[in-house]
Amino acid sequence: MAGPDPSVAAAKRAGEPVLSVRTLAKAYDAGTSREKLAIAEVSFDVARGEFVCVVGPSGAGKTTLLRCLSGLLGPTSGEVRFEGTPLRAVPDRLSVVFQDYSRSLFPWLTVNRNVAVPLRVAGVGKQQREARIQEVLHAVRLGDVGRSYPWQLSGGMQQRVAIARALAQQPDMLLMDEPFASVDAQTRFDLEDLILEVRRELDITVVLVTHDIDEAVYLADRIVVLTGAPSRVQEIVDVPLERPRTQLGTRSSEAFGRLRRHLMELVTTSS
Amino acid sequence: MSADSGRVGARWSSIAARTAVVVAVLAGWEYLSASGSLDASSFPSMTDTMAELARQLVSADLWTALWHTVRGWATGLAIGASLAVLVGTLLGLNRFAYLSVIPVVEFLKTVPVIAILPLAIVVWGATLQMKVFLVAFGVFWPLTIQVIYGVRAVDPVVRDTAVVLRLRGVRRFVGVTLPSAAPFIATGLRVAAAVGLILTIIAELIGGAKGLGLSILTTVNAGPQRLPATYALILVTGVAGVVVTSAFARLERRVLHWHESQRNLAPTGV
Amino acid sequence: MSSGVTGAVALRWVWSNVWRLWFSAAVLVLWWVLSADSTSTFFPPLQRILERLHALWIVGDARSELWSSLGHFAVGYTVAGVVGVGVGALLWKFRRIGDAVSPVLYFVYVIPTAALLPAIVAIMGIGSAMKITIIVLAAVWPTMLNTLDGMRGVDPLKLDTAKVLHMSALRTVRTVVVPAAMPQVMAGLRHSLQVAVIMMVVSELIASQSGIGFFILEAQQRFAITEMWTGIIVLALVGSVLTVVFIAVERVVLAWYIGARAVERKG
Numbered sequence: 001m002a003g004p005d006p007s008v009a010a011a012k013r014a015g016e017p018v019l020s021v022r023t024l025a026k027a028y029d030a031g032t033s034r035e036k037l038a039i040a041e042v043s044f045d046v047a048r049g050e051f052v053c054v055v056g057p058s059g060a061g062k063t064t065l066l067r068c069l070s071g072l073l074g075p076t077s078g079e080v081r082f083e084g085t086p087l088r089a090v091p092d093r094l095s096v097v098f099q100d101y102s103r104s105l106f107p108w109l110t111v112n113r114n115v116a117v118p119l120r121v122a123g124v125g126k127q128q129r130e131a132r133i134q135e136v137l138h139a140v141r142l143g144d145v146g147r148s149y150p151w152q153l154s155g156g157m158q159q160r161v162a163i164a165r166a167l168a169q170q171p172d173m174l175l176m177d178e179p180f181a182s183v184d185a186q187t188r189f190d191l192e193d194l195i196l197e198v199r200r201e202l203d204i205t206v207v208l209v210t211h212d213i214d215e216a217v218y219l220a221d222r223i224v225v226l227t228g229a230p231s232r233v234q235e236i237v238d239v240p241l242e243r244p245r246t247q248l249g250t251r252s253s254e255a256f257g258r259l260r261r262h263l264m265e266l267v268t269t270s271s
Numbered sequence: 272m273s274a275d276s277g278r279v280g281a282r283w284s285s286i287a288a289r290t291a292v293v294v295a296v297l298a299g300w301e302y303l304s305a306s307g308s309l310d311a312s313s314f315p316s317m318t319d320t321m322a323e324l325a326r327q328l329v330s331a332d333l334w335t336a337l338w339h340t341v342r343g344w345a346t347g348l349a350i351g352a353s354l355a356v357l358v359g360t361l362l363g364l365n366r367f368a369y370l371s372v373i374p375v376v377e378f379l380k381t382v383p384v385i386a387i388l389p390l391a392i393v394v395w396g397a398t399l400q401m402k403v404f405l406v407a408f409g410v411f412w413p414l415t416i417q418v419i420y421g422v423r424a425v426d427p428v429v430r431d432t433a434v435v436l437r438l439r440g441v442r443r444f445v446g447v448t449l450p451s452a453a454p455f456i457a458t459g460l461r462v463a464a465a466v467g468l469i470l471t472i473i474a475e476l477i478g479g480a481k482g483l484g485l486s487i488l489t490t491v492n493a494g495p496q497r498l499p500a501t502y503a504l505i506l507v508t509g510v511a512g513v514v515v516t517s518a519f520a521r522l523e524r525r526v527l528h529w530h531e532s533q534r535n536l537a538p539t540g541v
Numbered sequence: 542m543s544s545g546v547t548g549a550v551a552l553r554w555v556w557s558n559v560w561r562l563w564f565s566a567a568v569l570v571l572w573w574v575l576s577a578d579s580t581s582t583f584f585p586p587l588q589r590i591l592e593r594l595h596a597l598w599i600v601g602d603a604r605s606e607l608w609s610s611l612g613h614f615a616v617g618y619t620v621a622g623v624v625g626v627g628v629g630a631l632l633w634k635f636r637r638i639g640d641a642v643s644p645v646l647y648f649v650y651v652i653p654t655a656a657l658l659p660a661i662v663a664i665m666g667i668g669s670a671m672k673i674t675i676i677v678l679a680a681v682w683p684t685m686l687n688t689l690d691g692m693r694g695v696d697p698l699k700l701d702t703a704k705v706l707h708m709s710a711l712r713t714v715r716t717v718v719v720p721a722a723m724p725q726v727m728a729g730l731r732h733s734l735q736v737a738v739i740m741m742v743v744s745e746l747i748a749s750q751s752g753i754g755f756f757i758l759e760a761q762q763r764f765a766i767t768e769m770w771t772g773i774i775v776l777a778l779v780g781s782v783l784t785v786v787f788i789a790v791e792r793v794v795l796a797w798y799i800g801a802r803a804v805e806r807k808g
Binding site (some may be wrong): 279285288289292293296313314325370371372373374375378381382383384385387388389390392393394403405414434465469472473476477483484488490491492498501502504505508509512513 | 562568642644645651658663757759764767769772773780784785
């Protein structure tokens with residue numbers, strides 16, 4: 001690729017946050033008497049390779065924030081920068097996983113064809129496409145389900161398909177909206193571990209919005225705690241738990257308990 | 272711009288646009304007639320039609336014709352719908368009867384109702400009975416199917432609740448089965464009402480029974496100078512259609528609304 | 542051995558589905574027996590009806606009436622389907638125009654098309670053009686309104702997903718909006734089918750020299766009641782066969798939808 005010296009560019013990119021949110025505010029029905037402020041002022045950065053969770057009490061405008069971060073929704077004021085450029089639309093190197101897989105997957109397409117959608121959009125050739133589909137399905141530990149329809153699979157497997165489809169785009173960053181809220185507890189643990197492995201293997205940045213404090217502590221490097229609506233950043237908590245993490249070991253550690261307690265206090269007092 | 276003006280403005284602009292389209296259609300009609308693009312011997316001008324409509328509205332003939340149409344439609348609908356609710360409920364409550372009879376009902380539902388019209392005409396001639404029979408017959412099959420599905424589609428949670436509450440017999444039917452089936456029946460009725468009106472008009476046109484359909488035919492046969500009356504009557508039929516459709520759509524919405532609130536209450540009601 | 546077992550299973554399957562037809566069979570037998578000695582002019586013996594049906598429609602040349610009718614139906618229904626889906630999609634795409642024309646559209650929609658018949662005959666005469674026009678005018682509405690409704694009802698999260706996957710507007714319509722609206726489009730097409738069959742007959746009843754509707758009406762006017770009955774039965778069968786064919790097509794087109802619904806109901 002023609003362009004500036006790659007090593008300089010890489011160095012520059014390493015120093016610069018992947019995602020940068022500056023005094024973001026979002027009001028619905030702005031300029032009318034029904035104006036409702038969902039996000040008052042939110043600022044934080046996400047460094048390359050980092051895993052950041054956003055938590056807050058229910059009704060804290062988490063989904064609104066996610067839509068602003070993905071470029072689906074324009075902010076009322078403030079700015080979101082992705083890899084240095086202000087967001088206008090959903091950027092190419094960003095993928096989004098929604099909570100409700102039964103709504104975000106296309107029920108009229110097989111698993112293979114669902115995963116193929118972003119590849120077709122990008123104009124990837126047939127052979128490469130098939131190889132890539134196998135690759136991402138393998139990455140989310142899905143075996144031979146390509147010819148099935150999503151609705152023939154369990155909830156956990158469907159969400160894996162949604163994650164595989166998001167990964168097929170080879171994103172730099174994965175944005176997830178309560179991705180494990182619609183599955184049972186055991187599947188949830190499996191999917192949490194899966195996303196940690198995927199992130200380690202593919203070396204991508206993850207921003208995950210959740211209402212589950214335990215999940216946030218277990219997954220994140222840093223946690224952005226929001227106040228109730230209209231949201232502000234209440235505190236940004238570092239999670240210095242060592243990796244690799246395990247459900248049993250990490251969750252029963254003393255440090256985990258302390259962090260969890262601290263976050264609980266933040267979230268319950270703010271609502 | 273002040274606070275609410277954005278939304279209110281949007282609503283007004285929508286009303287204005289709709290009005291403009293209606294006016295444009297009427298004006299375009301008049302223009303095409305005046306310019307001679309629309310042959311006056313087969314298509315009257317808008318103003319002639321409206322003038323004729325105004326004349327018709329104060330004449331007894333129109334109202335008599337309308338009354339005949341409404342009577343045939345309402346009687347047929349009432350008979351067909353009552354029978355459909357009765358038969359549909361009985362079939363829906365009994366699995367054996369349902370499985371046995373459903374092939375016949377499904378078959379008859381696909382039969383074009385109109386096939387039966389010539390038979391009705393030879394049996395009853397150009398009478399009210401002929402009209403009523405056609406409407407009742409046409410409305411009965413699709414509505415019966417709706418009722419059967421409605422009765423069978425009682426929410427399992429609601430059904431379990433009824434068992435827990437020891438509701439049986441008539442009580443269970445009135446308190447659980449009918450309310451659950453109501454939205455299905457309301458939807459079926461809305462469709463049936465519109466179909467019934469079409470069948471009434473067809474019965475009058477082809478069977479020669481008194482009503483708006485026959486009046487339209489008579490004005491057409493009376494020659495080009497009566498053409499404005501034809502179109503005036505068509506407009507009246509359209510208005511009848513609007514009234515029937517919106518009335519039954521409103522009924523359906525009410526039942527559906529009630530159904531939704533009912534469904535939300537169901538789990539906490541246990 | 543094993544073939545005996547599968548044979549038994551197959552037999553049970555056939556039996557569990559076939560026994561339901563007892564009532565249909567009973568109705569036919571009852572009709573046959575009760576009408577056997579019928580002297581009523583209106584209800585001739587079923588046996589005689591079937592004999593005439595064979596003579597007229599199977600070995601006779603009444604079939605040509607059927608082809609004439611079906612030709613008009615095929616053209617009219619196809620036009621109604623294509624125009625209905627096309628205009629429905631345009632009304633969805635150009636929301637403001639759709640909103641502006643909605644009162645006029647609604648009014649034309651609720652006018653019972655039969656009421657327009659005499660006027661259309663006065664304008665167009667009694668040829669094929671008139672028949673096809675009537676079929677189109679009546680059958681276009683269910684498809685159009687269902688297409689519009691179906692496209693408006695596409696889950697917003699699916700549209701968000703399309704944006705997240707960087708789909709172009711055209712691809713979004715092709716990959717997301719059309720398939721998502723398809724169940725409702727098919728429902729509209731099915732309703733249009735029934736309307737088209739009815740209007741096919743009505744157009745022949747009111748002014749025509751050919752077609753199955755004309756055959757029935759003409760038999761009725763000659764007081765050839767048995768022949769009229771054969772026409773009615775043939776028409777009934779035509780309506781059913783068309784519906785069955787449609788359902789077969791629908792099962793293929795909406796296989797994903799039917800499958801997903803079945804899973805949903807079980808879960």
